[in-house]
Amino acid sequence: MRSLCLTWFLLTLSTLCAFAQQPFLSSRQWAMLRDESSGAAPYENLRYLTGLHRVPATADFDLAAQFVLQRAREYGLADAHSEQFPIDGNRQYGLMRSYLGWTVEAARLWEVRPQHLLLGDWNTDPIRLADYSHSSEVETALVDVGNGTSEDDYASKDVHGKIVLADGVLARVQELAIAKHGAAGILSDMPNQTTAWSGLDRTLVRWGHLDARQPSGFAFMVSRETAESLRTRLRQGEPIVLNAYVKASVGPGHWTVVTGTIPGSDPAAGEIMYSCHLDHERPGANDNGSGCVTILESARVLARLIGSGALPRPKRTLRFVWGPEVEGTMAFLATHPEIRQSLRADIHMDMVGGDPFKNKSVFHVTGTPWSLPSFVTDVGVVFLDAIRTAASDYAEGNASSATGIVETRAGEQGTRNEFIADVTPYSSGSDHDDYDSSTIAVPSLYLRDWPDIYIHTDHDSLSQIDATKLRRVALLGAASGYVYASLDKTQLPTLLPFLTAQCQERLAEVFGSAQKLVDDPQLGPGEAWYEARNLVNHALRRENEALHSLVEFTGGPAGAEADGVNTLAAQATAFSRWLDAQAKTRGAIGTAPVPPWAADADVRRIPLRIGEFGPLTYQNDNVLLARLGKERYSKIKLLNSEATPLLSVQDQSELYAYEIVNFVNGKRTVGEIRDAVSAEYGPLPVSLVADYLNACAEAKVIQWK
Ligand SMILES: [Zn+2]
Structure with a gap:
């Protein structure tokens, strides 16, 4: 009797485990996807990518694209090819204005007096040269300008022909120090992407970017430790002379996008997109080499299982795209309106391989905004739960490494960690912002690590990456995409x-x-x-x-x-x-x-989107700022934090702005749009919504019906 009970119990348990991925896949299909998914393959592919400084429209970016293309072909993707989209700073892709390319031959920075010390060399450590630096050859004094982003920082300082030491936002320092006060260049320890851990590790060198649209200037990036030591010496009256040599140019170029497909059985049934961003600094292991190699692994798994007939060919086509963040997406979608029209869902991976005990990350399955409700998140969450449960069972000693989806097969070095993960509401910041926006309207399953204490630094390296996690996310991506394609x-x-x-x-x-x-x-x-x-x-x-x-x-x-x-x-x-x-x-x-706005006549107006497709902000373009100018832009109440003390966080006003425009559908009144964004992010005065929409109308993004 006892053994019967035990057998019954074990049977029930194994059935429960097998059906954890219900109702979307059979347990046999799930096991096939799980066993085919590898963490070692993406990990090794990542090893190559992390050797490249993958700034968009540069030679290294194209090498990364070539590598991904070669793998896509080896893995059996159909129609795998790369496309180049010309950029010149003016050409439009949808609503977005293109940016510029960058070519670097050499760059070195030395302290020549009183010490003789190499502070940066492009050849060995390209992150030390800020993006879009221009040619220069100068031996000159270093001047500390503090933050360097306000006019006060330059009062009673002669920076003409000198190199300024600053930790403010680089583009602003470039505008003031170089364009206005005639400095030769910048030495920067600007913190970007701050987290609770920022500042603890003072040896990190952060990635920096100048504004490519400004005609001159260069910047070298140093760690906070190096910058602080230079500041101390300057404060003590020690004159410091630097020698900078930069041979580089900013100008027209091209963005490269790689794509390939697993064709569906019905060409009219539409496509499922897998997106990521192939750009960022070297090493850029988690951000976002990890997303690139993981959608590549999902592609390999699906191409193998569908190609061999182990999984029935789904009716919808699976498409994989690797390009520069947001910009590549807009260029690709603008050039291929027929593909844009055929997209039904997107899986976006941006930072998916961090070992949480090293980079302090939590893996998030992130939903679509309230303007685009969709079942796609629910599918991803089912597989997340299945993997998380399996990983916990394994970690607690109750399951085998096979069902626990760890990458220790054949001597691989993946961890035995649990899958530290949750489900979060929409969060902005990558290509999914484009897909989810109302004029594209392709719901995205957004997979991401956040925070990551090494993001955008020289320590975002392969050693922070867990092969077991890459395998789990590749499985999550493959299973979700297969379901979207076959439903x-x-x-x-x-x-x-x-x-x-x-x-x-x-x-x-x-x-x-x-x-x-x-x-x-x-x-x-x-x-x-x-x-x-x-x-x-x-x-x-x-x-x-x-x-x-x-x-x-x-x-x-x-x-x-x-x-x-x-x-x-x-x-x-x-x-x-x-x-x-x-x-x-x-x-x-x-x-x-x-409604608190019931007496306001203004709120009965109905806005309608006009002109090109796309959201209003991009990596290097802000549509309202570009079209209305700085003066007018600074008067938009929603975006000006002084005018809106209730929006304590700047990010929050950007989320409101994104959704206000998404809720514009030619039917909702201003008041109704106010209600929609107030439900999503908290009550907002209708005057802020009306004021923002007025600015959009002036910029010819909307018109009043
Ligand atoms: Zn990223």
């Missing part, structure tokens, strides 16, 4: 109830936030009532649209999600009743809450 309407009866349960869970979470809002002492009772109900209404809209996205994606019958919609409506009604009662106890009056 069809016959699965709706199983998938819709599953998805409805996920929607219910998220809606319940929102109810927690709505309870806090209705009790918020900062808001009057009527206002609090309105904001709490507004949050529930928009959360309900979001979940309904997520359900609908699956029906639409699979070509299912109209209204197939009706059961789910009814379930969610009942849940939201119960929440709203509770909120109504709570608002009344706080003294709210009337039968329904009134």
Whole structure:
């Protein structure tokens, strides 16, 4: 009896494990994908990439592209090729203005007096020369200008012909020190991408960029330790003379993008995109060599299993793209409108291989913004859970290394770590911003490590990378993409109830936030009532649209999600009743809450997107700034933190701005757009939304209907 019980228990347990990836793949399919996924292959590919200083539109970037192309062909991708997109600083790709290329022959910086010391050499350590440095040959004094980004930093200092030591934003220092005050160059320890750990390791050399659109200047990057020692010596009155030699030029060039596919069985069924960004400084192991080699590994796994017939060929085509961050995506999509139209979902990998005990990262599966609700995140989350559970079981000694997906096979050096991971709401910062934006509208499963204490420094190296994690993420990517490519309407009866349960869970979470809002002492009772109900209404809209996205994606019958919609409506009604009662106890009056903007005539206007496609900000282009000029741009209230003390974090106002434009659909009024972004990120005065949209209208990005 006892052994029978045990057998039954083990059987149940193994069935549970096998079905952890339900309802999207059979356990046999899951095991095939898992066993084929390798951490060693991407790790070794990463070894090559980390030797290249992969700044867009440079020779090293093209070497990286060549390498990826060669692998894509070896792995059996169809139509694998690279494309070059000319750039000259003016040519437009969609709404985005192109940037410039950069050629470097040599660059060296020495301290020549009083010490004789090499401070940087392009040949051995290219990160020490800031991007877009121009030619120069100079032997001159070093002058400390502090931050170097305000006019005060230059008062009573003669920097003409000298090299300034500064830790402010490089482009601004270039503008003031070089363009305005005639300095020859910059020595910088500018911190970028700060984290809680920034400043602890003072030996890190950070990646820096000058503004390629400015006509002259060079900058060398040094560690905080080196810069502080130079500052101390200057303060003590020691004259320091540097010798800088830079042979480099900034000008027209090209962006290179590599692509290849696994063709689907139905050419009319659309494409699933895998994106990453191939650029960044050397070594740039996690950011973002890791994403590049991991989508390449997902490609290898899928090409092998589909090519051999082990997995049925999905109907949708799988496309893989490697290019410069955001800029390559815009150039590619602008040049191939037919591909842009055919895209159905995107998997974006940006930093996916960090060993969390070294770079302090958490791996995040990140959802789409509320302007583009989609089931794609839910698919990724199912596989995340399956891998995380398997990894924990292994770490606790309850599973084999095979099911725990560790890369110790054949003597490989992957860790036995757990998979430290979670699910987060939309976060901005890479190519998924383009895909998720309203005029492209391709929902992205965004996979990313954050934070990473070595990001954009010379220590973002192969030794921070875990082959086991690369294998797990390659599997997550391959499984999710395969599901996106194969989903069809016959699965709706199983998938819709599953998805409805996920929607219910998220809606319940929102109810927690709505309870806090209705009790918020900062808001009057009527206002609090309105904001709490507004949050529930928009959360309900979001979940309904997520359900609908699956029906639409699979070509299912109209209204197939009706059961789910009814379930969610009942849940939201119960929440709203509770909120109504709570608002009344706080003294709210009337039968329904009134919008705080109800009396404002301006909010009834309806904006409509016009002109080219794309979001309004890019790596090297800000559409409103470029079109309206600095003066007008600085008056946009939403983006000017002094005018908007309630937006304590600058990032937050950028998220609002991104979503305000995404919610513009030719139907929503200004007031309704205000309500939509207020539900997503917190209540916002309608005047800020109207003011921002007015600026967009002046820049001819929208017009009033
Ligand atoms: Zn990145």
